[in-house]
Amino acid sequence: MTATRLVDQDRPALIFRVDGVEVPAKQGDTLLTAMLTAGLGHVRTSEFGDGGRAGFCWMGACQDCWVVVAGQGVRRACTTLVEPGIEVIRR
Amino acid sequence: MKAVVVGAGPAGIRAVEQLVRAGVTPIWIDEAPDGGGRITQRPPAGFSRGASALYGADSGRARRLHATLDALKPRTDWRPDTLVWNIRPEDRVLHTLTNGAAQDEVQYDALILCTGAMDRVLPLPGWTLPGVTSLGGAQVALKSQGVGVGANPVLIGTGPLLWLTALQYAKAGAKPAAVLDTTDLLTKARFGAGMLWNLPTLLRGMGLYAQLKLRGVKLYEDITPLAIEGVNGVTAVHWRDAAWKEHVTPCDAVAMGWGLKPEAQLADLAGVPFDYDGTQQNWVPRKDAAGRSPVAGVYLAGDGAGIGGVDVAELGGARAALALLADAHLPSDMALTHHLDGRLRTERRFRAALEQAFPYPARLAARMDDSTSVCRCEVITAGELRRAAAADAPEMNRAKAFSRVGMGRCQGRLCGTPAAAVLARELQVEVPEVGRLRGQPPVKPVPLQQVD
C-alpha cells in the first residue's frame, strides 16, 4: 500500500534506513507513515504465508506493524516516531 | 491515598481534574507521549494545523481538554509512553512498561481505568492485504500524521464515524471511491428519533451526511461487502447493493469499521465481571452508574467501560473520580455529582438509539466464507473455527484452545466479535451464549529483554 501525504506536510525532511536502504521521511512521521508514504508497501511479512502486512489500526491495538529498530529492539511502527539515521529491519 | 488513573483521553482528563481539585495527586499513566486520547489525539511536535482543522466540530472540546490536560500534568505524577500490561488486584499492583523497555510496578489504593475503545471489524476475504485499515486507523492517519491511508479509499462499515472519516478525507483532498454502509435507511430512520435526546449530535450526523452528498461522494446503503481484491495491496472492493446487484469499485485502500468495542483488557485482568450488552452488541465490564466496578478500589469510565462516546466519557470520568473521592471519605462536590448523574441518564438514552441505528452486522460475520481469515494474527480461517465448533467447543475459550483463534499478538481484540458470531451460528445459539475470550497478561506484547 502507499499512504498519501495530504495535509500538514511542511516539516523538515530526514533520512533513515529500512533493510539497509535509505528512505526519506519527515520529522513527526511515525515509522508506519514514513515506510508507507515512501512506497515500501508493507512493514512486515506474515509468519503464516499470506503475504505482507502494513498495520491495520494505526493506534497500537492490532499489533500488526511490529518492526525491529536497531538498538531499540522490536517496536510498533504506528506508535514509534522516525528519527534521522535509525535502522529499521522488516521481519 | 494512592490514586492511579490509566488513560489520558477525555475520560481520564476529567477524572484527574476532579481528583486534583480535591487535593489528590494521582499517578497518571498513558501509552501515548502526550495524552489526549483518540478523538482528541494531538499530532507530534512539528505539525501546524490548528484545532479547527484537526477536530472540526469537536475543536472547542479539544481545546478545552488539551488545556486541562496540560495544566494537570505538572500537578500529577505524569507517566507518558507507559503501557500498563498487567494488574495483580489482590495486591493492588500495576505492572508497567515505559518506552517499550523499562519495567516498573505501581501500587494503588484506588484505580480509575479509562482505557478507551477500538474499531469493531468484519473480516472479509483480502482484509489482511496492505492498504486495509480500520476506520479509526484511517482517521488517526489523517489527524495525527496528515496522511491518507490511500488517495482513493473505499470506506466500509456503519455509524457516524463512517461519514465523518469520509468527509475528513474529502476535505483533506483525497477522493473516497465510495462509502459503503451496511445499514439500511429504514433502520437508521427508525432509531433516529431516539437520538433526539442529543439533538446537536443528531444534527451533526445529518449534516455530515448532507455534506458528503454535496461533495459528490458516492454513498450506498444496505450494502453487503463481498471481498477485497489485490495482490500486494488493495486494488478493488467487491460488494453487493440492496437490489442484490454486484459491483466492483477500484480503490487504493479500504477502511472498515462497525462501531467500537471497549479496550477493557485491564478491567478483565482486575477481575471485573463482564456482561453482554445487547444494545451495543459488546461485552462490557460491570459498573454502577457512577463507575464503581464490583472489585473494590477499581473504577471505570469512558468507552473502555462500554461505548458511550465522548460526552459520556467526559461526564463518566468526572463521575468516577467523584465516586472514588466519596468512597475514600474525601471531600467531593455533591452538586456536581447530582448534575453529572442527570446528564449521564440522558446520554444513555441517546446512545441506545445510536447503537440500534448502526448495528454490527453479526449475520454477515456469521456467514463469512470458510476460507476467510477470521484471526489475522494467527491466520486462522472461519472454516478452522467451524471445525473447532464441530469438535465440541461450546464457548469461545474452548474454540480458541482448539483452533488458535484469538491466540495471537492482539489477543482477540479484532477477531473476538466476528469469531463469536461465527461460533454462535455454528452452534445455533445466541451470540452471548458463546461467551467472550478471557484476557491474559500481557495486555500488549512485552519484550523478553529487561531494561532497568
Place this chain on the structure above:
Amino acid sequence: MVQADVLIVGGGGAGCSAALHLAQRGVRVVLLERGLVGGQATGVNYGGVRQQGRDPAGLPLARKSREIWSRITELTGADVEFDPCGHLKLARSEADEAELLRWNALAEEYGLRPRMIGRNAIRERHPYFSDVVVAGSLMEEDGSANPRLLAPALARAARAAGAEIREHHAVTSLAHDGRQFEVVAKETRFTAPWLLNCAGFWGGEIAARFGEPVPIEKLHPNMLVTEPLPYFLRESLGVVGGDLYLRQIPRGNVIFGGGRGESDAGITRTRPRPDAAFGAMRRAIAVIPRLADAMVIRSWTGTDGELPDHFPVLGPSATTPGLLHAFGFCGEGFQTGPGVGAVLSDLVMDGATDVPLGAFDIGRFTAAQIAV
C-alpha cells in the same frame, strides 16, 4: 439415578484416559467433570511428554505412558500434535553435568537410552546456545504435544467407545454405603461399585472425605509464549534444577516457563506472576541469547497438586474398597496421564497392574506431614 460400573471424578488426562480404557473393555463408565474436560492442569501445562529427569520410582509409569503416546493418534482418532522431537536437558555447570551423568546411568537400568552430548557437540548441533550451556542429555523418544487437545480427544474417544462424559457436573456429595458409591452432581445421583478419584489438586478433598487426608499443596506453574519466530529449535529443553523449560512449536512460537504463578484463596482465579515471568525470561535469554529480541504475547498458569515427596497419589484407597486415587501429579502429569488411565483400568478389571505403585501409596505420609 444413574447406575454405572465405574464413576470417575475429574476430566483431566488421567480421568479421560481411564474412561476410554474402561469403555473399551465394555465397562459402564460415567465421568463427572466440574467444567470442561482438560480445563485444569492437563489443558494448560507446558505440553512436555518427558521421561527424562524423573525419579526412578516414576519411570515404569512414564514408560508405560510413553508406549501409549506412540499410538495416541490411533487411540483417540485425533491429532493431538504429539511430536517425539526429543527432550534435551541442559547442564549449566560441571555439577549439572555430573547430575546428568548420574541420572543417565540410572535410567539405563530402566531400559531408557539417554545420550550425553558433550561440550563441543552441543555447540556444534545447537549454535544458538550461549556459553552458559556446558553439556546436555538427550532423550530422543521424549517430546511434546498440545495440552489443549489431549483431554478433549481422549474424552471424545471415550464417548465413542460408550463412556458417558458429563461436563459441567460439579460433585456436591460423595458417599460409600459399604457396597456402592453414591455421588451427586448437578442434582443427579450416580452410583457404582468403583470410584476413581482423578480430581487433580482437588483430589485431596475427596481423599479426605474418605478419611485419608494427604499433605497436598497448590502448584501453579508459570508459563509464557512468544510471538512466532523463525523455526530453529527442534528439541524440547529443560535444565538441571528445573527453573527453565522451553520449546518451539513448528508455527514458530516459543513456549517456556519456570517459577510459579498464584491464585486467590478459593482458586476461583489463577494468575501468572510477573516476577516469575521475568526470572524465566532472564534464564531463557541466558541460554538462547537470540530470544532477547522476541516479545512475550501471553502468559498463564494452571492448578496442579503437589505432595512433599514430589510423587502423586496413585493406587487403591486404604480406607474404602473400590476407591482408586490418581491425583497430585506435581506438574508431571501430562506425560503420565494416558498411562495412569490404563493403570486404573487394569486395577479395576484385573485387580493388578504391571506398574509398581509402591512409591505412590496414599499411606506413605506421616501423621506430622498430614497435620501440616
